[in-house]
Amino acid sequence: MSEKPAENDTAAPEQPKGKLALYWAASCGGCEISVLAINEKILDVAAAFDIVFWPVAIDAKVHDVEKMPDGHIDVCLFNGSIRTSEQEYMAHLLRKKSKVLVAFGSCAHEGCIPGLANMSNREEIFTTAYHETPSTVNPDRVRPRPETTVPEGILHLPVFYDSVKTLDQTVPVDYYLPGCPPEADRIWDAIVAILEGKLPEPGSVIGVDTTVCEECPRTRTEKKIKAFKRTWEVIPDPDTCLLEQGLLCCGIATRAGCGARCPEVNSPCIGCYGPTNEVKDFGVRLMSALASSIDSNDPEEVDRIIEEGIPDPIGSFYRFSLAASLLRRKKLAGNGEGT
């Protein structure tokens, strides 16, 4: 950042204000709600920054961004994954115009739950949505098309891609803010780090490098798992480690930062904060952590325990990270654009 406000004074009026942009691509809107959940501190953000682009909140438009000199925006917080050429265009545009580009939230960071669509392709998704869903009445087998001629003229729709991509599979990214969505307190921490010029090394995840287990108050002993249980099969003890009780809690491999919110309400961590530093593939890390917790040295028994207790390995190990994983997606037939 070229225009750093004075340290420890987030609203120093004599300092030039930084320029902030926020954008959403393919996302659910939860990241925006989480930004708003910093509540009255949003006024501090407005005092410290000129918010030059935030479609959800201010009037600047894409043309305004296009007119900006390159590097004009100091920090861009970009949420949502990339599924259409339009989103791809916005990612390239905001990369060019921003000194610092932050992949904000799980979709931009890892593809998130909608990234599980990479187990299918466009054809399969269309067939399910427009032909197979049982309340759909579509005898003429109509499906949405990029171009439709109606009596009055031609209507256009964007092309739907085969694959969900993360932001850094599209453009270079400087920082990552994990979580689905990032907790409001962590968003505020990141904003303070930006204001105080205390960002970590470029390429880093902004956050702590410990696991959810480290901030979970439950009692842990040695893990000796004999069988995995589904959440509907057991009422867990509220004070003991959920994994030790046989529930597939992802906390063991998931970055801390949420305050172990899900274990707090007696639900296993589902892994939305993604992996810790130095872990390339969340699913591999989680699988190896679980394997070492299984109370058996017999490979066949280990296989059986996993097969019986974890019927959906992709959905369980890559719930949030399939698009960012070493797998990325199910293989496409032919020359798909998905990889």
Next chain:
Amino acid sequence: MKRISIDPITRLEGHGKIDIFLDDEGNVANAYLQIPELRGFERFCLGRPAEDMPNLTNRICGVCPEAHHMAATKALDAVFHVDPPPAAKKLRELFYSIFYATDHTTHFYALGGPDFVVGPDAPPAERNILGVVAKVGMDVAGKVLKMRKDGHNLLEMIGGRKVHPNWGLPGGVSRGINEEQRREIEARGREAIEFAKFSLQIFEAVVLKDTKYNFVDIITGGVYTHETYNMGTVDENNHVNFYDGQIRVTAPDGSEHAKYDAVNYREYVAERVEPWSYLKFPYLKKVGWKGFVDGMDSGVYKCTPLSRLNAADGMATPLAQAEYERMYETLGGKPVHHTLATHWARLVELLYAAERWVELANDPEITSPEYRVLPTETPTEGVGCVEAPRGTLTHHYWTDERGILTQVNLIVGTTNNNAPICMSVKKAAQGLIKGGKVNEGLLNMVEMAFRAYDPCFGCATHTLPGQMPLVVTIRDAQGEVIERLSQYVE
């Protein structure tokens, strides 16, 4: 033929686009609202364990994840053939009432309210929540912020997180509440009732008693009126309920068209595919699809706060019931077909949600440790249904004997209103565009027409200042730009 494209400036996120075609006389020939987005949940959830659905489908919408979480959880009750204990049902409804009050607050103050409170012809720069604050006082901002903050804090306390709860399970919920939490919930609920009453007073003062714009005339004017069927969930007394009950559909003349258990939804609702939108168009199956038209013979129905009030006989709580009666008396009796009255109906629902919140917080069973039972039967198939703020939300799952999903069907809140929103947009355009003259006011008129529905496909409409930046480009038949109008963009 001339074409007018209304693209939210957020079009690059692909949320919604309107194309209006003019005939040779320059009058509106047709209008199309296109939704250029699809994520394919019905496909990629296949093969997942059914119990993951409350967490997976949260991510359909980060604005109303609580609605998907509850519909999914209820569908799991059915899939696993398990009846949750009374405390579990009450806790879920309590959680859901808090969510409703929080969500309706956001819509009224940030989105719908500015058109009325600041005025439909106020400068766009003032027609936002800051303009609302300037008009009705600084302390209002504090009240609204506090209401939203308290709501989200309680949702986190009960369901685990402020956004995307992780709490619902077949047969109950993952954790109950203790007495200390109950007291906190009750105290905030009592404040919420006062906030809802205060909000209705604001509506009375700036809308109903307004003499500058004659809002009551605007609300009841023909441009914003559509005589369609109405849908909503009702309890055993035909009172509005958000969490559970039967689906009731009333005809444009107010008579009962159908009343059914959600599990039978496919007998009553079908979805149509159009090649020019990724979003399907539900309609009443027994009436049939007759196109984008009003009336008894058209299967188009609405599913909004106003529709829920139209489809019910009243509200289950006393203060909300009084406001319900007052609304219908003022607007000339039931049913009300004026789309803009949806804002009023939303405030009646806000008051009901707050009253129900306190009722449930005071229920002797609410702190019971019996908040969960384990399923014992083999999972098969099940339907879960709640009233999302933006319409009846239906989740339908089929599984194998291990509870792995083999088929999923979702009819999402706003989807119900896809056809009526298209019709409202067309009518607003027809009301303004005559003889090829396009009035700047068209932009806000069109915006007001679909904002009343609080549509969720335009997450762009869930904006802080309540503005939908729009650009209207008018092209001739050769595609040459002959005029460009914009609002909120420069």
